[in-house]
Amino acid sequence: MTMRKALASFLLLLFIPGALAETIGITMNIGKTIKVNGSNITLVDISSTGSIALRVNETLYVLDFGDSVKVGNLTVIVGSIFPNRQQARLFFIGKNISLLGGEPKVELTSMVRKVLLSPREKVGLSIEVKNLGEDSYVPLSVNVPEGWTGKLTFGNTEVLGVYLRHGESVGLTLELKAGSEPGTYRIKVGAGDSTLEITAVVTGNALQAYVDFPGKEATAGSNVSFTLHLSSEAPVDVPLSADAPVGWNVKFIALGSPVRIVRVSGERSIEVLVEIPSNASVGAHSVTINAGNESLNLLVYVTETHAGENGTLSVKVIDEESGNYVGGAKVILTGNGVNESATTLPDGTAVLKAPEGNYKLSVSKEAYKSVEMRVKLKAGEKTSVTVNLEKLPYYFDVLVPAPSESQILGKNFIYEVIIQNLGKEGDTYSLSLTMPKNWGGMIVESPDSRTGISSTYVESGGEKRLYVILIPPDNAELGNYTANLTVKSLGSDVAKRVILRAMLMGSYGMSVSLEKYSVEVKSGEETELRAKVYNTGTSPLTNVRIKVDAPKGWRVEVSPDRVASLGRDGVATFTVKINIPSDVDAGDYYVKITAMSDQKQSSEQVRITVTKGSGTTYAGLAMVFIAVLLLAFILKRYGRR
Structure with missing residues:
Protein backbone atom coordinates (compact mmCIF):
# COMPACT_ATOMS: atom_id res chain seq x y z
CA MET A 1 0.00 0.00 0.00
CA GLY A 101 -16.53 -9.25 21.91
CA GLY A 102 -14.97 -5.81 21.70
CA GLU A 103 -12.58 -4.25 24.15
CA PRO A 104 -13.97 -3.04 27.50
CA LYS A 105 -14.13 0.53 28.67
CA VAL A 106 -13.67 0.23 32.41
CA GLU A 107 -14.55 2.73 35.09
CA LEU A 108 -12.89 2.33 38.50
CA THR A 109 -14.37 4.14 41.50
CA SER A 110 -13.82 4.21 45.26
CA MET A 111 -15.25 6.42 47.99
CA VAL A 112 -11.86 6.41 49.73
CA ARG A 113 -8.98 8.12 47.91
CA LYS A 114 -6.78 8.75 50.94
CA VAL A 115 -6.36 6.61 54.05
CA LEU A 116 -4.37 6.93 57.29
CA LEU A 117 -2.71 3.77 58.55
CA SER A 118 -0.49 2.68 61.34
CA PRO A 119 2.64 0.65 60.52
CA ARG A 120 1.65 -2.88 59.39
CA GLU A 121 -2.04 -2.03 59.79
CA LYS A 122 -4.55 -3.93 57.65
CA VAL A 123 -7.48 -2.21 55.99
CA GLY A 124 -10.19 -3.11 53.47
CA LEU A 125 -11.44 -0.51 50.95
CA SER A 126 -14.44 -0.86 48.63
CA ILE A 127 -13.69 -0.69 44.88
CA GLU A 128 -16.30 -0.73 42.10
CA VAL A 129 -15.44 -1.95 38.60
CA LYS A 130 -17.90 -1.05 35.85
CA ASN A 131 -17.71 -2.00 32.16
CA LEU A 132 -18.96 0.84 29.97
CA GLY A 133 -17.78 -0.88 26.79
CA GLU A 134 -18.56 -4.21 25.17
CA ASP A 135 -18.90 -7.55 26.97
CA SER A 136 -15.37 -8.61 27.88
CA TYR A 137 -12.97 -10.15 30.35
CA VAL A 138 -11.33 -7.44 32.46
CA PRO A 139 -7.90 -8.26 33.97
CA LEU A 140 -7.24 -6.80 37.44
CA SER A 141 -4.03 -5.76 39.12
CA VAL A 142 -2.81 -4.10 42.35
CA ASN A 143 0.49 -2.22 42.49
CA VAL A 144 1.73 -1.57 46.06
CA PRO A 145 5.01 -0.16 47.46
CA GLU A 146 7.79 -2.47 48.54
CA GLY A 147 7.09 -4.02 51.91
CA TRP A 148 3.30 -3.71 51.42
CA THR A 149 0.81 -6.36 50.42
CA GLY A 150 -2.32 -5.77 48.43
CA LYS A 151 -4.95 -7.80 46.62
CA LEU A 152 -8.52 -7.53 45.29
CA THR A 153 -11.05 -9.92 46.81
CA PHE A 154 -14.67 -10.88 46.28
CA GLY A 155 -15.94 -12.36 49.51
CA ASN A 156 -12.99 -14.38 50.77
CA THR A 157 -11.56 -15.10 47.31
CA GLU A 158 -8.74 -13.20 45.64
CA VAL A 159 -9.79 -11.99 42.19
CA LEU A 160 -7.36 -11.59 39.27
CA GLY A 161 -9.96 -10.71 36.63
CA VAL A 162 -13.70 -10.46 36.04
CA TYR A 163 -15.96 -10.96 33.02
CA LEU A 164 -18.40 -8.09 32.71
CA ARG A 165 -21.17 -7.46 30.23
CA HIS A 166 -21.88 -4.00 28.94
CA GLY A 167 -23.10 -1.76 31.77
CA GLU A 168 -22.43 -4.43 34.39
CA SER A 169 -20.50 -3.61 37.58
CA VAL A 170 -19.01 -5.53 40.48
CA GLY A 171 -17.99 -4.46 43.98
CA LEU A 172 -14.59 -5.68 45.17
CA THR A 173 -12.53 -5.16 48.32
CA LEU A 174 -8.98 -3.84 48.16
CA GLU A 175 -7.18 -5.50 51.06
CA LEU A 176 -4.03 -3.64 52.06
CA LYS A 177 -1.40 -4.25 54.68
CA ALA A 178 0.85 -1.26 55.30
CA GLY A 179 4.60 -1.49 55.49
CA SER A 180 6.59 -0.70 58.62
CA GLU A 181 7.96 2.68 57.52
CA PRO A 182 5.99 5.91 58.02
CA GLY A 183 5.42 8.06 54.97
CA THR A 184 3.07 8.80 52.08
CA TYR A 185 2.56 6.03 49.52
CA ARG A 186 0.67 5.54 46.26
CA ILE A 187 -1.35 2.36 45.63
CA LYS A 188 -2.48 1.75 42.05
CA VAL A 189 -5.37 -0.49 41.12
CA GLY A 190 -5.70 -1.56 37.47
CA ALA A 191 -8.72 -2.87 35.58
CA GLY A 192 -8.19 -3.26 31.87
CA ASP A 193 -6.78 0.06 30.65
CA SER A 194 -8.10 2.00 33.65
CA THR A 195 -6.22 2.77 36.85
CA LEU A 196 -7.24 4.12 40.25
CA GLU A 197 -4.74 5.72 42.61
CA ILE A 198 -5.19 5.75 46.40
CA THR A 199 -2.95 7.69 48.76
CA ALA A 200 -1.97 5.94 51.99
CA VAL A 201 -0.35 7.83 54.86
CA VAL A 202 1.54 5.71 57.39
CA THR A 203 2.22 7.53 60.63
CA GLY A 204 3.61 6.49 63.96
CA ASN A 205 0.75 8.37 65.66
CA ALA A 206 -2.37 6.24 65.03
CA LEU A 207 -5.94 7.50 64.90
CA GLN A 208 -7.41 7.98 68.36
CA ALA A 209 -11.08 7.41 69.17
CA TYR A 210 -13.12 7.48 72.38
CA VAL A 211 -16.69 7.93 73.70
CA ASP A 212 -17.45 10.03 76.80
CA PHE A 213 -20.26 7.81 78.15
CA PRO A 214 -20.00 4.32 76.61
CA GLY A 215 -22.87 2.86 78.68
CA LYS A 216 -26.46 4.23 78.64
CA GLU A 217 -29.99 3.20 79.58
CA ALA A 218 -32.98 3.29 77.23
CA THR A 219 -36.35 1.65 76.63
CA ALA A 220 -37.05 -0.71 73.74
CA GLY A 221 -38.28 1.13 70.66
CA SER A 222 -36.35 4.32 71.43
CA ASN A 223 -33.07 5.75 70.15
CA VAL A 224 -29.96 6.36 72.24
CA SER A 225 -27.15 8.71 71.18
CA PHE A 226 -23.40 8.56 71.83
CA THR A 227 -20.71 11.10 70.90
CA LEU A 228 -17.66 9.62 69.13
CA HIS A 229 -14.51 11.73 69.37
CA LEU A 230 -11.82 11.25 66.68
CA SER A 231 -8.35 12.81 66.44
CA SER A 232 -5.45 12.52 64.00
CA GLU A 233 -2.35 14.63 63.39
CA ALA A 234 -2.41 13.98 59.63
CA PRO A 235 -5.54 14.38 57.42
CA VAL A 236 -7.12 10.98 56.86
CA ASP A 237 -10.40 9.49 55.62
CA VAL A 238 -11.77 7.23 58.35
CA PRO A 239 -14.33 4.54 57.40
CA LEU A 240 -17.08 4.05 60.00
CA SER A 241 -19.01 0.86 60.68
CA ALA A 242 -20.80 -0.89 63.53
CA ASP A 243 -21.58 -4.40 64.78
CA ALA A 244 -24.93 -4.54 66.59
CA PRO A 245 -27.46 -7.22 67.66
CA VAL A 246 -29.89 -8.52 65.06
CA GLY A 247 -32.67 -6.03 64.43
CA TRP A 248 -30.69 -3.08 65.82
CA ASN A 249 -29.59 -0.19 63.59
CA VAL A 250 -26.66 2.17 64.01
CA LYS A 251 -26.21 5.48 62.17
CA PHE A 252 -23.29 7.92 62.14
CA ILE A 253 -24.55 11.52 61.97
CA ALA A 254 -22.47 14.55 60.96
CA LEU A 255 -24.03 17.98 60.39
CA GLY A 256 -27.48 16.36 60.47
CA SER A 257 -26.77 13.79 57.73
CA PRO A 258 -25.82 10.09 57.90
CA VAL A 259 -22.16 9.43 56.96
CA ARG A 260 -19.97 6.35 56.48
CA ILE A 261 -16.58 8.00 55.94
CA VAL A 262 -15.31 11.05 57.79
CA ARG A 263 -12.18 13.15 57.10
CA VAL A 264 -10.27 13.73 60.31
CA SER A 265 -7.62 16.44 60.56
CA GLY A 266 -7.10 17.28 64.20
CA GLU A 267 -10.24 16.85 66.31
CA ARG A 268 -13.74 15.81 65.09
CA SER A 269 -16.91 14.60 66.84
CA ILE A 270 -19.53 12.29 65.31
CA GLU A 271 -22.96 11.39 66.72
CA VAL A 272 -23.58 7.66 66.95
CA LEU A 273 -27.34 7.01 66.90
CA VAL A 274 -28.40 3.54 68.05
CA GLU A 275 -31.96 2.56 67.14
CA ILE A 276 -33.34 -0.07 69.53
CA PRO A 277 -36.10 -2.39 68.24
CA SER A 278 -39.31 -2.41 70.25
CA ASN A 279 -39.00 -6.14 70.93
CA ALA A 280 -35.47 -5.92 72.37
CA SER A 281 -35.18 -7.92 75.58
CA VAL A 282 -34.54 -6.28 78.94
CA GLY A 283 -30.84 -6.28 79.87
CA ALA A 284 -27.40 -5.20 78.60
CA HIS A 285 -26.67 -5.26 74.85
CA SER A 286 -23.26 -4.70 73.25
CA VAL A 287 -22.66 -2.48 70.21
CA THR A 288 -19.18 -2.28 68.61
CA ILE A 289 -18.10 0.89 66.77
CA ASN A 290 -15.32 0.59 64.15
CA ALA A 291 -13.51 3.81 63.20
CA GLY A 292 -10.67 2.99 60.87
CA ASN A 293 -8.48 0.57 62.78
CA GLU A 294 -10.02 1.54 66.12
CA SER A 295 -12.84 -0.38 67.81
CA LEU A 296 -14.96 0.81 70.73
CA ASN A 297 -17.45 -1.22 72.73
CA LEU A 298 -20.70 0.47 73.78
CA LEU A 299 -23.30 -0.94 76.19
CA VAL A 300 -27.02 -0.23 76.01
CA TYR A 301 -29.10 -1.22 79.03
CA VAL A 302 -32.71 -1.89 77.96
CA THR A 303 -34.98 -1.20 80.94
CA GLU A 304 -38.39 -1.87 79.35
CA THR A 305 -39.49 -3.97 76.38
CA HIS A 306 -42.56 -4.21 74.14
CA ALA A 307 -41.80 -7.76 73.02
CA GLY A 308 -44.96 -9.65 72.08
CA GLU A 309 -47.02 -6.48 71.60
CA ASN A 310 -48.50 -5.49 68.26
CA GLY A 311 -47.65 -2.29 66.50
CA THR A 312 -50.49 0.05 65.52
CA LEU A 313 -50.77 1.56 62.06
CA SER A 314 -53.02 4.62 61.70
CA VAL A 315 -53.85 5.42 58.08
CA LYS A 316 -55.47 8.62 56.86
CA VAL A 317 -56.63 8.69 53.23
CA ILE A 318 -57.10 12.06 51.50
CA ASP A 319 -58.29 13.10 48.05
CA GLU A 320 -55.17 14.53 46.43
CA GLU A 321 -57.02 17.20 44.44
CA SER A 322 -59.63 18.46 46.90
CA GLY A 323 -57.93 17.63 50.19
CA ASN A 324 -61.14 15.99 51.42
CA TYR A 325 -61.13 12.83 53.47
CA VAL A 326 -61.85 9.62 51.54
CA GLY A 327 -64.19 7.26 53.35
CA GLY A 328 -64.87 3.69 52.23
CA ALA A 329 -61.31 3.12 50.97
CA LYS A 330 -59.96 -0.43 51.28
CA VAL A 331 -56.74 -0.60 53.34
CA ILE A 332 -54.75 -3.87 53.31
CA LEU A 333 -51.56 -4.67 55.27
CA THR A 334 -49.57 -7.72 54.09
CA GLY A 335 -46.23 -9.32 54.91
CA ASN A 336 -44.64 -11.62 57.50
CA GLY A 337 -47.64 -13.94 57.26
CA VAL A 338 -50.02 -11.06 58.06
CA ASN A 339 -53.03 -10.11 55.92
CA GLU A 340 -55.05 -7.45 57.73
CA SER A 341 -57.65 -5.22 56.11
CA ALA A 342 -59.94 -2.36 57.08
CA THR A 343 -62.21 0.25 55.50
CA THR A 344 -61.69 3.95 56.13
CA LEU A 345 -64.35 5.81 58.10
CA PRO A 346 -66.01 9.00 56.80
CA ASP A 347 -63.08 10.96 58.30
CA GLY A 348 -60.68 8.97 56.06
CA THR A 349 -59.06 7.00 58.91
CA ALA A 350 -58.43 3.30 59.44
CA VAL A 351 -56.47 1.48 62.13
CA LEU A 352 -54.60 -1.82 61.70
CA LYS A 353 -52.54 -3.85 64.17
CA ALA A 354 -49.69 -6.28 63.40
CA PRO A 355 -46.47 -7.59 64.96
CA GLU A 356 -43.28 -5.58 64.54
CA GLY A 357 -41.82 -5.76 61.04
CA ASN A 358 -41.82 -4.35 57.52
CA TYR A 359 -45.08 -4.52 55.56
CA LYS A 360 -46.69 -3.57 52.28
CA LEU A 361 -49.62 -1.18 52.63
CA SER A 362 -52.18 -1.17 49.78
CA VAL A 363 -54.94 1.44 49.55
CA SER A 364 -57.69 1.28 46.92
CA LYS A 365 -61.01 2.97 46.30
CA GLU A 366 -63.36 2.99 43.35
CA ALA A 367 -62.73 5.96 41.04
CA TYR A 368 -59.16 6.35 42.37
CA LYS A 369 -55.74 5.03 41.39
CA SER A 370 -54.51 2.38 43.86
CA VAL A 371 -51.46 3.17 46.01
CA GLU A 372 -48.85 0.79 47.45
CA MET A 373 -46.14 1.74 49.94
CA ARG A 374 -43.79 0.17 52.49
CA VAL A 375 -44.37 0.75 56.20
CA LYS A 376 -42.47 -0.34 59.28
CA LEU A 377 -44.26 -1.17 62.52
CA LYS A 378 -42.68 -1.27 65.95
CA ALA A 379 -44.04 -3.35 68.81
CA GLY A 380 -46.10 -1.29 71.22
CA GLU A 381 -45.81 1.86 69.11
CA LYS A 382 -48.16 3.79 66.84
CA THR A 383 -47.11 4.57 63.28
CA SER A 384 -49.12 7.13 61.30
CA VAL A 385 -49.16 7.49 57.52
CA THR A 386 -51.12 9.74 55.18
CA VAL A 387 -52.06 8.41 51.75
CA ASN A 388 -53.07 10.75 48.94
CA LEU A 389 -55.34 9.16 46.34
CA GLU A 390 -55.55 10.54 42.82
CA LYS A 391 -58.93 10.42 41.13
CA LEU A 392 -59.23 8.68 37.77
CA PRO A 393 -60.17 10.95 34.86
CA TYR A 394 -63.17 8.77 33.99
CA TYR A 395 -65.08 6.53 36.35
CA PHE A 396 -68.80 5.95 36.85
CA ASP A 397 -71.27 3.78 38.67
CA VAL A 398 -74.80 2.68 37.81
CA LEU A 399 -77.33 2.25 40.62
CA VAL A 400 -80.81 0.73 40.36
CA PRO A 401 -82.67 1.10 43.68
CA ALA A 402 -85.21 -1.59 42.74
CA PRO A 403 -83.82 -3.89 40.02
CA SER A 404 -86.68 -6.40 40.47
CA GLU A 405 -90.30 -5.44 39.82
CA SER A 406 -93.63 -7.32 39.75
CA GLN A 407 -96.65 -6.36 37.66
CA ILE A 408 -99.85 -7.93 36.45
CA LEU A 409 -100.26 -8.54 32.77
CA GLY A 410 -101.36 -5.36 31.05
CA LYS A 411 -99.20 -3.06 33.19
CA ASN A 412 -95.77 -1.62 32.31
CA PHE A 413 -92.59 -2.07 34.36
CA ILE A 414 -90.75 1.14 35.34
CA TYR A 415 -87.21 1.09 36.82
CA GLU A 416 -85.32 4.08 38.22
CA VAL A 417 -81.64 4.21 37.13
CA ILE A 418 -78.98 6.54 38.62
CA ILE A 419 -75.71 7.21 36.73
CA GLN A 420 -73.01 8.67 39.01
CA ASN A 421 -69.94 10.33 37.45
CA LEU A 422 -67.18 9.74 40.03
CA GLY A 423 -64.28 10.76 37.76
CA LYS A 424 -62.44 14.07 37.42
CA GLU A 425 -63.87 14.85 33.99
CA GLY A 426 -67.39 15.31 32.65
CA ASP A 427 -68.43 12.36 30.51
CA THR A 428 -71.04 11.22 28.00
CA TYR A 429 -72.59 7.77 28.40
CA SER A 430 -74.21 5.72 25.66
CA LEU A 431 -77.29 3.73 26.67
CA SER A 432 -78.61 0.49 25.20
CA LEU A 433 -81.41 -1.86 26.26
CA THR A 434 -81.82 -5.57 25.54
CA MET A 435 -85.37 -6.80 26.18
CA PRO A 436 -87.18 -10.16 26.26
CA LYS A 437 -88.55 -11.40 22.95
CA ASN A 438 -91.64 -9.49 21.73
CA TRP A 439 -91.38 -7.01 24.61
CA GLY A 440 -91.18 -3.27 24.07
CA GLY A 441 -89.07 -0.82 26.02
CA MET A 442 -87.33 2.54 26.14
CA ILE A 443 -85.00 4.69 28.25
CA VAL A 444 -86.54 8.02 29.23
CA GLU A 445 -85.69 11.02 31.40
CA SER A 446 -89.08 11.04 33.16
CA PRO A 447 -91.55 8.25 34.03
CA ASP A 448 -94.22 10.20 32.16
CA SER A 449 -92.12 10.71 29.04
CA ARG A 450 -92.57 8.61 25.96
CA THR A 451 -89.50 9.95 24.15
CA GLY A 452 -86.60 7.51 24.38
CA ILE A 453 -82.93 8.56 24.65
CA SER A 454 -79.72 6.72 23.69
CA SER A 455 -77.09 8.81 25.52
CA THR A 456 -76.73 11.31 28.35
CA TYR A 457 -74.05 13.67 29.71
CA VAL A 458 -73.11 13.92 33.40
CA GLU A 459 -70.81 16.52 34.97
CA SER A 460 -67.88 15.43 37.16
CA GLY A 461 -69.21 14.62 40.62
CA GLY A 462 -72.82 14.74 39.42
CA GLU A 463 -75.50 12.15 38.81
CA LYS A 464 -78.35 11.68 36.33
CA ARG A 465 -81.66 9.90 37.06
CA LEU A 466 -83.17 8.00 34.16
CA TYR A 467 -86.01 5.53 33.82
CA VAL A 468 -86.32 2.25 31.94
CA ILE A 469 -89.83 1.29 30.80
CA LEU A 470 -90.52 -2.33 29.83
CA ILE A 471 -93.79 -3.14 28.03
CA PRO A 472 -94.90 -6.81 27.95
CA PRO A 473 -97.12 -7.99 25.07
CA ASP A 474 -100.78 -8.70 25.83
CA ASN A 475 -100.32 -12.40 25.14
CA ALA A 476 -97.17 -12.81 27.24
CA GLU A 477 -96.89 -15.91 29.36
CA LEU A 478 -96.85 -15.33 33.08
CA GLY A 479 -93.48 -15.79 34.76
CA ASN A 480 -90.02 -14.24 35.24
CA TYR A 481 -88.20 -12.20 32.58
CA THR A 482 -84.89 -10.28 32.43
CA ALA A 483 -83.71 -7.24 30.49
CA ASN A 484 -80.19 -5.81 30.26
CA LEU A 485 -79.29 -2.12 30.45
CA THR A 486 -75.76 -1.30 29.22
CA VAL A 487 -74.13 2.05 30.09
CA LYS A 488 -70.84 2.83 28.32
CA SER A 489 -68.44 5.68 29.06
CA LEU A 490 -67.21 7.52 25.98
CA GLY A 491 -64.23 8.82 27.98
CA SER A 492 -62.85 5.49 29.25
CA ASP A 493 -64.64 3.08 26.86
CA VAL A 494 -65.68 1.09 29.95
CA ALA A 495 -69.16 -0.43 29.89
CA LYS A 496 -71.29 -1.60 32.82
CA ARG A 497 -74.33 -3.82 32.54
CA VAL A 498 -77.32 -3.87 34.87
CA ILE A 499 -79.80 -6.77 34.94
CA LEU A 500 -83.44 -5.76 35.32
CA ARG A 501 -85.79 -8.50 36.51
CA ALA A 502 -89.53 -8.52 35.73
CA MET A 503 -92.04 -10.86 37.33
CA LEU A 504 -95.22 -10.95 35.22
CA MET A 505 -98.17 -11.98 37.31
CA GLY A 506 -101.79 -12.73 36.34
CA SER A 507 -104.94 -10.85 37.45
CA TYR A 508 -108.05 -12.48 38.84
CA GLY A 509 -111.52 -11.39 37.72
CA MET A 510 -114.96 -13.00 37.83
CA SER A 511 -118.53 -12.01 36.87
CA VAL A 512 -121.84 -13.86 36.88
CA SER A 513 -124.75 -13.31 34.51
CA LEU A 514 -128.30 -14.71 34.88
CA GLU A 515 -130.54 -15.80 32.05
CA LYS A 516 -133.48 -14.12 33.87
CA TYR A 517 -133.55 -11.62 36.67
CA SER A 518 -137.31 -11.92 37.33
CA VAL A 519 -139.52 -15.01 37.18
CA GLU A 520 -143.11 -15.87 38.19
CA VAL A 521 -143.94 -19.21 39.64
CA LYS A 522 -146.93 -20.76 41.44
CA SER A 523 -146.44 -22.06 44.92
CA GLY A 524 -145.72 -25.75 45.02
CA GLU A 525 -144.05 -25.61 41.60
CA GLU A 526 -140.39 -25.48 40.40
CA THR A 527 -138.52 -22.90 38.32
CA GLU A 528 -135.22 -23.27 36.47
CA LEU A 529 -132.51 -20.61 35.89
CA ARG A 530 -129.26 -20.64 33.98
CA ALA A 531 -126.25 -18.72 35.41
CA LYS A 532 -123.12 -18.03 33.37
CA VAL A 533 -119.79 -17.45 35.16
CA TYR A 534 -117.10 -15.50 33.24
CA ASN A 535 -113.31 -15.38 33.92
CA THR A 536 -112.57 -11.68 33.35
CA GLY A 537 -108.95 -11.86 34.57
CA THR A 538 -105.73 -13.23 33.07
CA SER A 539 -105.14 -16.11 35.46
CA PRO A 540 -107.22 -19.30 35.73
CA LEU A 541 -109.96 -19.55 38.34
CA THR A 542 -110.08 -22.81 40.25
CA ASN A 543 -112.87 -24.66 42.04
CA VAL A 544 -115.66 -22.59 40.42
CA ARG A 545 -119.10 -23.19 41.95
CA ILE A 546 -122.56 -21.59 42.55
CA LYS A 547 -124.03 -20.76 45.94
CA VAL A 548 -127.78 -19.96 46.18
CA ASP A 549 -129.30 -18.07 49.13
CA ALA A 550 -133.10 -18.82 49.04
CA PRO A 551 -135.88 -18.46 51.66
CA LYS A 552 -136.07 -21.13 54.32
CA GLY A 553 -137.76 -24.29 53.21
CA TRP A 554 -137.11 -23.74 49.51
CA ARG A 555 -135.28 -26.58 47.83
CA VAL A 556 -132.40 -25.70 45.44
CA GLU A 557 -130.41 -27.88 43.03
CA VAL A 558 -127.33 -26.69 41.06
CA SER A 559 -125.86 -28.53 38.13
CA PRO A 560 -122.95 -29.05 37.66
CA ASP A 561 -121.84 -29.14 41.24
CA ARG A 562 -118.54 -27.32 40.39
CA VAL A 563 -116.01 -26.63 37.59
CA ALA A 564 -112.40 -27.50 38.47
CA SER A 565 -110.75 -24.70 36.46
CA LEU A 566 -111.89 -21.82 34.33
CA GLY A 567 -109.18 -20.39 32.06
CA ARG A 568 -108.60 -16.89 30.78
CA ASP A 569 -111.72 -15.63 28.90
CA GLY A 570 -113.50 -18.87 29.89
CA VAL A 571 -117.28 -19.24 30.51
CA ALA A 572 -119.06 -21.85 32.65
CA THR A 573 -122.85 -22.39 32.59
CA PHE A 574 -124.71 -23.62 35.67
CA THR A 575 -128.37 -24.71 35.87
CA VAL A 576 -130.17 -23.68 39.05
CA LYS A 577 -133.53 -25.39 39.92
CA ILE A 578 -135.63 -23.83 42.67
CA ASN A 579 -138.67 -25.62 44.12
CA ILE A 580 -141.22 -23.37 45.93
CA PRO A 581 -143.17 -25.03 48.77
CA SER A 582 -146.97 -25.14 48.37
CA ASP A 583 -147.62 -23.28 51.60
CA VAL A 584 -145.62 -20.25 50.60
CA ASP A 585 -147.68 -17.10 50.56
CA ALA A 586 -148.03 -15.29 47.32
CA GLY A 587 -145.66 -12.39 46.86
CA ASP A 588 -142.19 -11.29 45.66
CA TYR A 589 -139.12 -13.07 46.96
CA TYR A 590 -135.41 -12.40 46.21
CA VAL A 591 -132.88 -15.17 45.73
CA LYS A 592 -129.13 -14.36 45.79
CA ILE A 593 -126.95 -16.33 43.38
CA THR A 594 -123.17 -16.13 44.07
CA ALA A 595 -120.45 -17.43 41.75
CA MET A 596 -117.47 -18.51 43.83
CA SER A 597 -113.88 -19.71 43.21
CA ASP A 598 -110.68 -20.10 45.22
CA GLN A 599 -109.66 -16.63 44.04
CA LYS A 600 -112.74 -14.47 43.47
CA GLN A 601 -116.54 -14.34 43.83
CA SER A 602 -119.40 -12.39 42.21
CA SER A 603 -123.14 -12.17 43.04
CA GLU A 604 -126.42 -11.39 41.34
CA GLN A 605 -130.02 -11.70 42.58
CA VAL A 606 -133.26 -12.79 40.93
CA ARG A 607 -136.82 -11.75 41.91
CA ILE A 608 -139.26 -14.65 42.17
CA THR A 609 -142.96 -13.75 42.21
CA VAL A 610 -145.00 -16.53 43.87
CA THR A 611 -148.75 -16.90 42.98
CA LYS A 612 -151.45 -19.26 44.36
CA GLY A 613 -153.12 -22.10 42.39
CA SER A 614 -157.06 -22.26 41.50
CA GLY A 615 -157.99 -24.94 44.12
CA THR A 616 -156.69 -22.82 46.83
CA THR A 617 -158.83 -19.91 45.60
CA TYR A 618 -162.09 -21.90 45.78
CA ALA A 619 -161.29 -23.19 49.24
CA GLY A 620 -160.76 -19.64 50.36
CA LEU A 621 -164.09 -18.48 48.94
CA ALA A 622 -165.87 -21.37 50.64
CA MET A 623 -164.38 -20.51 53.95
CA VAL A 624 -165.49 -16.89 53.53
CA PHE A 625 -169.10 -18.02 52.63
CA ILE A 626 -169.27 -20.31 55.67
CA ALA A 627 -168.07 -17.51 57.88
CA VAL A 628 -170.83 -15.21 56.54
CA LEU A 629 -173.53 -17.86 57.13
CA LEU A 630 -172.28 -18.46 60.62
CA LEU A 631 -172.41 -14.77 61.39
CA ALA A 632 -176.03 -14.49 60.05
CA PHE A 633 -177.15 -17.46 62.21
CA ILE A 634 -175.77 -15.91 65.37
CA LEU A 635 -177.43 -12.57 64.68
CA LYS A 636 -180.82 -14.17 63.96
CA ARG A 637 -180.85 -16.32 67.06
CA TYR A 638 -179.59 -13.94 69.61
CA GLY A 639 -180.57 -10.73 67.96
CA ARG A 640 -179.07 -7.45 68.81
CA ARG A 641 -178.70 -6.43 72.37
Missing part, protein backbone atom coordinates in the same frame (compact mmCIF):
# COMPACT_ATOMS: atom_id res chain seq x y z
CA THR A 2 1.38 3.43 -0.95
CA MET A 3 1.53 6.41 1.39
CA ARG A 4 -1.12 8.09 -0.77
CA LYS A 5 -3.48 5.13 -0.20
CA ALA A 6 -2.94 5.24 3.55
CA LEU A 7 -3.44 8.99 3.62
CA ALA A 8 -6.66 8.66 1.63
CA SER A 9 -7.96 6.02 4.01
CA PHE A 10 -7.33 8.23 7.03
CA LEU A 11 -8.82 11.26 5.33
CA LEU A 12 -11.92 9.13 4.75
CA LEU A 13 -11.91 8.20 8.41
CA LEU A 14 -11.55 11.79 9.56
CA PHE A 15 -14.08 13.48 7.29
CA ILE A 16 -17.04 11.11 7.13
CA PRO A 17 -19.93 13.22 8.51
CA GLY A 18 -21.15 12.09 11.89
CA ALA A 19 -24.74 12.31 10.68
CA LEU A 20 -24.01 9.71 8.00
CA ALA A 21 -21.84 7.17 9.86
CA GLU A 22 -20.25 6.30 13.17
CA THR A 23 -16.72 5.08 13.86
CA ILE A 24 -15.64 2.50 16.42
CA GLY A 25 -11.99 1.68 17.04
CA ILE A 26 -10.75 -1.47 18.78
CA THR A 27 -7.37 -3.04 19.54
CA MET A 28 -7.28 -6.78 18.80
CA ASN A 29 -4.83 -9.50 19.81
CA ILE A 30 -3.84 -12.38 17.53
CA GLY A 31 -6.49 -15.08 17.67
CA LYS A 32 -9.19 -12.75 18.95
CA THR A 33 -12.61 -12.88 17.22
CA ILE A 34 -15.29 -10.24 17.37
CA LYS A 35 -18.74 -10.10 15.75
CA VAL A 36 -19.61 -6.88 13.94
CA ASN A 37 -23.13 -6.55 12.54
CA GLY A 38 -23.35 -10.33 12.40
CA SER A 39 -19.95 -10.90 10.67
CA ASN A 40 -17.15 -12.80 12.44
CA ILE A 41 -13.81 -10.95 12.20
CA THR A 42 -10.66 -12.70 13.46
CA LEU A 43 -7.09 -11.36 13.67
CA VAL A 44 -5.25 -14.49 12.45
CA ASP A 45 -1.60 -13.34 12.42
CA ILE A 46 0.84 -10.40 12.20
CA SER A 47 4.00 -10.64 10.13
CA SER A 48 7.34 -9.17 11.14
CA THR A 49 7.05 -6.75 8.21
CA GLY A 50 3.87 -5.21 9.62
CA SER A 51 1.16 -6.96 7.59
CA ILE A 52 -1.86 -8.61 9.20
CA ALA A 53 -3.91 -11.65 8.22
CA LEU A 54 -7.59 -10.84 8.82
CA ARG A 55 -10.37 -13.39 8.36
CA VAL A 56 -13.83 -12.00 7.62
CA ASN A 57 -16.30 -14.88 7.92
CA GLU A 58 -14.69 -17.46 5.59
CA THR A 59 -12.51 -15.03 3.56
CA LEU A 60 -8.86 -14.35 4.50
CA TYR A 61 -7.34 -10.93 3.73
CA VAL A 62 -3.68 -9.80 4.00
CA LEU A 63 -3.70 -6.09 4.82
CA ASP A 64 -1.24 -3.32 5.63
CA PHE A 65 -1.57 -0.09 7.55
CA GLY A 66 -4.33 2.05 5.99
CA ASP A 67 -5.88 -0.77 3.92
CA SER A 68 -9.65 -1.13 4.03
CA VAL A 69 -12.16 -3.96 3.49
CA LYS A 70 -15.93 -3.75 2.89
CA VAL A 71 -17.97 -5.97 5.22
CA GLY A 72 -21.62 -5.61 4.23
CA ASN A 73 -22.51 -1.98 4.89
CA LEU A 74 -19.34 -1.47 6.98
CA THR A 75 -15.83 -0.34 6.06
CA VAL A 76 -12.94 -1.86 8.06
CA ILE A 77 -9.71 0.22 8.04
CA VAL A 78 -6.41 -1.08 9.42
CA GLY A 79 -4.82 1.34 11.88
CA SER A 80 -1.66 0.92 13.91
CA ILE A 81 0.03 -2.50 13.86
CA PHE A 82 2.21 -3.65 16.81
CA PRO A 83 4.12 -6.82 15.80
CA ASN A 84 6.06 -7.00 19.09
CA ARG A 85 2.78 -6.90 21.11
CA GLN A 86 0.94 -9.08 18.57
CA GLN A 87 -1.81 -6.45 18.38
CA ALA A 88 -3.48 -4.40 15.66
CA ARG A 89 -5.85 -1.43 15.78
CA LEU A 90 -8.96 -1.65 13.58
CA PHE A 91 -11.56 1.02 12.78
CA PHE A 92 -15.17 0.23 11.79
CA ILE A 93 -17.13 2.86 9.86
CA GLY A 94 -20.85 2.59 9.14
CA LYS A 95 -24.34 3.03 10.53
CA ASN A 96 -25.90 1.20 13.48
CA ILE A 97 -22.75 -0.72 14.33
CA SER A 98 -23.34 -3.69 16.62
CA LEU A 99 -20.13 -5.08 18.10
CA LEU A 100 -19.78 -8.11 20.36
